[in-house]
Amino acid sequence: MICGTRALKNARRIQSAAPNVIPAKEPVEGFASLVPLSTLQRFDLMSEAELAAHPDLLAAHRSLCAADLEKARVSSPLFHGTLYFVRMIWFQEANGAQIAVSVGDINIAIQYSTLAVKSISGYAAQYGPNHVDVSQTIITAGFAVTSGVYNDDAVQGWVNQILHDNKLNPSSSCIVMLNPEGQMVNTDAINGVLGYHGKANCPYIFVNGVSSNWDVADTFTPQIPDHYAIRLSHEIAEMVVDPDASSNPEVCDPCGPNCGRVWRAYFDTPSGSPVPVLIKATQDHPPSFPYTFFINAIVQPAHAGDCPASEAACAYAPPGESTNEPRVVLYDRSAGEGDIYGFDSEGKINLVTTNTGWRTSWDLMAAGRFIGNNQKQIVLYDRSAGQADVVGFDGSGRTNLDNTNSGWRTSWNSMIGGDFIGNGRSQILLYDRPAGQADLVGFDNNGKTNLDVTASGWRGSWDTLVAGNFIGNGRQQALLYDRNGGAGAIIGFDNHGKVNLDPTTEGWRTSWDIIVVGDFVGNGKDQILLYDRSAGQADVVGFDAHGKVNLDTTNSGWRTSWNLITAGKLVGNGRSQIVLYDRAAGHADVVGFNSAGLEVNLDTANDGWLTEWDVMLSGQFLRNGRDQILLYDRAGGQIDIVGFDNSGKLNHDLVNFGVRTTWIDLAAL
Numbered sequence: 049m050i051c052g053t054r055a056l057k058n059a060r061r062i063q064s065a066a067p068n069v070i071p072a073k074e075p076v077e078g079f080a081s082l083v084p085l086s087t088l089q090r091f092d093l094m095s096e097a098e099l100a101a102h103p104d105l106l107a108a109h110r111s112l113c114a115a116d117l118e119k120a121r122v123s124s125p126l127f128h129g130t131l132y133f134v135r136m137i138w139f140q141e142a143n144g145a146q147i148a149v150s151v152g153d154i155n156i157a158i159q160y161s162t163l164a165v166k167s168i169s170g171y172a173a174q175y176g177p178n179h180v181d182v183s184q185t186i187i188t189a190g191f192a193v194t195s196g197v198y199n200d201d202a203v204q205g206w207v208n209q210i211l212h213d214n215k216l217n218p219s220s221s222c223i224v225m226l227n228p229e230g231q232m233v234n235t236d237a238i239n240g241v242l243g244y245h246g247k248a249n250c251p252y253i254f255v256n257g258v259s260s261n262w263d264v265a266d267t268f269t270p271q272i273p274d275h276y277a278i279r280l281s282h283e284i285a286e287m288v289v290d291p292d293a294s295s296n297p298e299v300c301d302p303c304g305p306n307c308g309r310v311w312r313a314y315f316d317t318p319s320g321s322p323v324p325v326l327i328k329a330t331q332d333h334p335p336s337f338p339y340t341f342f343i344n345a346i347v348q349p350a351h352a353g354d355c356p357a358s359e360a361a362c363a364y365a366p367p368g369e370s371t372n373e374p375r376v377v378l379y380d381r382s383a384g385e386g387d388i389y390g391f392d393s394e395g396k397i398n399l400v401t402t403n404t405g406w407r408t409s410w411d412l413m414a415a416g417r418f419i420g421n422n423q424k425q426i427v428l429y430d431r432s433a434g435q436a437d438v439v440g441f442d443g444s445g446r447t448n449l450d451n452t453n454s455g456w457r458t459s460w461n462s463m464i465g466g467d468f469i470g471n472g473r474s475q476i477l478l479y480d481r482p483a484g485q486a487d488l489v490g491f492d493n494n495g496k497t498n499l500d501v502t503a504s505g506w507r508g509s510w511d512t513l514v515a516g517n518f519i520g521n522g523r524q525q526a527l528l529y530d531r532n533g534g535a536g537a538i539i540g541f542d543n544h545g546k547v548n549l550d551p552t553t554e555g556w557r558t559s560w561d562i563i564v565v566g567d568f569v570g571n572g573k574d575q576i577l578l579y580d581r582s583a584g585q586a587d588v589v590g591f592d593a594h595g596k597v598n599l600d601t602t603n604s605g606w607r608t609s610w611n612l613i614t615a616g617k618l619v620g621n622g623r624s625q626i627v628l629y630d631r632a633a634g635h636a637d638v639v640g641f642n643s644a645g646l647e648v649n650l651d652t653a654n655d656g657w658l659t660e661w662d663v664m665l666s667g668q669f670l671r672n673g674r675d676q677i678l679l680y681d682r683a684g685g686q687i688d689i690v691g692f693d694n695s696g697k698l699n700h701d702l703v704n705f706g707v708r709t710t711w712i713d714l715a716a717l
């Protein structure tokens with residue numbers, strides 16, 4: 049059982065480079081009658097030594113490789129268009145017989161594909177923007193054949209005829225042809241070839257279907273383990289990523305039958321969910337659980353060249369179309385909702401989507417790139433249940449991942465996200481105060497815990513945990529502050545999540561009220577700013593490569609009435625500043641620092657602020673390369689996006705009225 053696309057691609061390429069080996073007119077016996085199928089399947093990967101005995105093929109290989117070098121890995125755009133299923137009726141001139149797949153089976157294939165393309169498109173989004181619709185109408189086409197045998201040249205001719213007769217747009221159509229295996233023989237799809245995709249005047253998919261009376265689940269029977277779904281989904285996915293059938297990767301082969309036992313992603317279609325939800329990706333068929341449909345798994349881009357690809361690269365939920373748009377997620381605990389908002393370039397907020405049915409018992413929330421798909425997710429911790437969910441979102445803001453991790457302690461006090469172990473994704477650090485313990489927890493591609501390292505013997509008196517790249521090693525550490533004990537510590541982790549750095553500094557003030565993180569001095573690392581309200585002072589504290597304090601500059605004469613402080617790269621000079629908000633006075637300042645950590649008062653004239661803001665969050669909400677702040681007035685139901693010019697003067701201030709008054713937590717995505 050294999051997919052024939054690679055062999056066909058190689059045959060067409062040899063045909064283009066070496067017409068002496070494969071002539072322009074394909075023999076009806078198929079390409080494999082000219083070049084062995086084993087060579088066609090591997091031609092693109094064969095070494096010069098392997099091809100040495102075939103000088104013509106070796107020469108073709110060399111010229112094609114030279115051409116390939118000029119192309120990027122995904123060199124042409126993905127599919128944007130509609131799949132048209134054709135009911136082929138073959139009239140056999142020899143005996144007058146008519147052969148066709150039943151209307152009922154083609155309708156099942158259409159129903160199946162209508163569901164499957166939502167998941168396929170979500171996976172293919174890793175390779176680029178794409179869009180797939182499925183026409184609900186069967187196209188009927190009749191062709192006379194001299195016998196029950198034809199080849200890919202004939203298929204291409206029929207595709208072009210169908211395209212023309214039905215006035216379809218070649219740039220947004222894909223013809224899907226289901227062949228009744230055993231009754232009609234495509235000599236380019238024999239000897240275990242399940243199907244392939246190609247391009248005539250438009251992309252097309254050819255699939256050998258087995259037997260009849262299909263269903264959407266493609267229910268397993270011992271006699272016929274697979275009728276159509278694995279091969280149809282395989283070719284749809286590969287066509288979507290490579291509609292030209294040219295140089296883009298074959299995205300199912302590494303997880304599919306070509307390279308080993310096929311990985312199948314089984315989906316459910318819960319009511320109210322706009323997209324199917326992955327139950328599990330497994331090699332088991334049939335699986336031990338009920339499902340609605342399954343597809344051939346699609347490999348992660350980094351592993352498109354693996355054969356076979358690992359479980360981790362095949363068994364994961366569809367990431368969905370990514371978005372560069374800034375978003376925030378706001379959690380309404382009482383309503384059980386996670387609302388996603390976006391921003392236009394003026395700072396007007398737009399509801400992207402409402403995700404309902406969330407627990408009303410989440411206690412802690414942290415955001416980060418936890419599952420390695422370059423998008424942000426959140427981790428939600430339910431203390432009483434001892435559970436944590438990793439929740440991801442697609443480009444439409446909809447939940448496309450929600451994995452529950454159970455059996456957690458019911459005593460975690462704090463949770464922060466950070467890139468602690470240097471594997472290109474984020475982990476969470478949990479702190480159990482009474483136990484004096486912390487866990488560093490990481491997640492796999494599906495949001496399942498795959499790392500959980502407990503650190504014991506910690507003080508039971510840390511009050512504040514923040515993450516930052518304090519020591520300049522390219523990953524993040526945790527900074528802990530013990531207010532009563534007057535101590536601070538930088539905690540670093542090795543690649544396995546074990547603490548490998550733990551210098552505690554005694555003699556800290558016991559009166560720091562607010563700690564924020566940023567690169568205030570512009571040395572490419574993070575420092576902390578500590579604000580002592582009663583003293584009206586703020587220290588900028590930096591650390592050396594060993595986590596020891598090597599900078600501690602006190603700034604005095606500050607107001608003793610700042611309520612909120614947030615750090616961000618607000619003025620576009622490459623370093624971080626802070627915004628300070630005095631609620632009672634309705635006043636805000638923007639303060640920057642010089643290389644020594646001394647304040648450079650950027651602007652103190654931000655008077656006239658409302659006295660109602662409860663939350664201040666920084667993020668790149670306006671997509672102009674710098675950070676802004678988001679202000680949320682819970683009681684009044686308003687959100688303000690405030691931006692600053694190069695000198696720290698407020699140059700952007702858009703209030704959005706009438707938002708919910710019940711969000712209790714929020715995070716930038």
Ligand SMILES: [Zn+2]
Nearest residue numbers: 051053298301
């Ligand atoms: Zn394939």
